Amino acid sequence: MDDDTAGDVEVRELRYFLAVAGELHFGRAAERLGITQPPLSRAIRQLERRLGVPLLDRDRHGVTLTAAGEVLRAEAGTALDAVAAAARRTRRAGTTERRLVLATKSGASHEVLRGLLDAAEREPGVPPVEVLLCEIGEQAVLLRTGRADVALMHRPVDDLSGFDTEDLRTEGQVAILPADHPLAVRPHLTLAEVGAIPGLPMARWPRLDGTYPDGPGPEVHTQSQLAQLVALGKTLLLIPASSRAWQWPEHVAVPVRDAPPITTVIAWPASSRSRPLAALVRTATRLRTAAQ
Incomplete structure (x- = not known):
């Protein structure tokens, strides 16, 4: 197979493949896509023919990705994002009011x-x-x-x-603590001290895949959640010093002298x-x- 043949891969086929790769089940993938299973199966077979490699192993126990399928799963999302980005930016460029x-x-x-x-x-x-x-x-x-x-x-x-990228500002980090916490009066803290405050664990943000790292801190996914949990004495956070513009009256920012610069x-x-x-x-x- 040459590179020109691989270039004929359709956006629809990649979208269908990612649905199957995510569900590892043709029926559920078809339901997610809002189509029936036969055209989905045909599209995946067509994609495998275009690429010249099997993407899925199918047996009576279910569907698994081949090594080639794992590579395509990693690459296809980026390709679809690029297509969507090109369409959105083209539409914006074609409007009478640029922004x-x-x-x-x-x-x-x-x-x-x-x-x-x-x-x-x-x-x-x-x-x-x-x-x-x-x-x-x-x-x-x-x-x-x-x-x-x-x-x-x-x-x-x-x-x-x-x-x-272009660098604009480099600065230290501060710990945002509840204003009534005993450490809030300190002139500075260390990372070791921040990580060992009893009853005040670091909040946990989701990874790119939506899962959370292990740890005792609360799971958060918005800044407003985090701000209120700090004010309630349930968590703390490290942020660049200039980001404390959003802090509440119930918060205190304490410099962390050995935190890496941001x-x-x-x-x-x-x-x-x-x-x-x-x-x-x-x-x-x-x-x-x-x-x-």
Whole structure:
């Protein structure tokens, strides 16, 4: 099989395959897709013929992925995201009112964001910037699927693979504690102290696959949940120092002197050739230079 044949793979076939790979059952996958099972089975067989390799092992016990199927499961999601992103960005480019969508974690990098928006309004060549607020770790998905053109993200905690970036600010971290906690009056803490506070475990955020890491801390998936749990004395968190702009009166921020520094970056898809986006990035880097 040559590469040209592999290039004939259809988006529909990849979507069907991912449904089967996720369910490992043709009937459930067909129900999830809203189709009957026969056309789904035909599409998967056609995909295997196109690629020239078996993707699934089928027997009376069920369906499992072959080694080739595992590779395609890992790659197909990225391919579908790229197609969706291309469609969304093309539609935005074709509208009469141009805009850039900037994704940023709610409550984070507030000073950087405010300065960038103010400067962008004065910068020729930068269209209106729409701010898309999201939760922890969601910026990468929004960029890869084309829901956002650019994002404010954080190294080393965010997934920056496949993106071009420019560093904007590097800073230390603080522990956000309940205001009435005995350690709230300390001038600083260490990571060892933060990890060993009785009755105040770190909150747990979901991984990319939706599962939570093991640990005693509460499971959270929004900033508002986290803020209230801190105020109630149920958890604490580590965040970049500037992100404490969202903290409640019931919170206290204590510097953690040996926590690794966090760098706020402006990130965009490496494949982007957007001139308005390039103008926004130049504006952000000029602000960084002026602040140094």
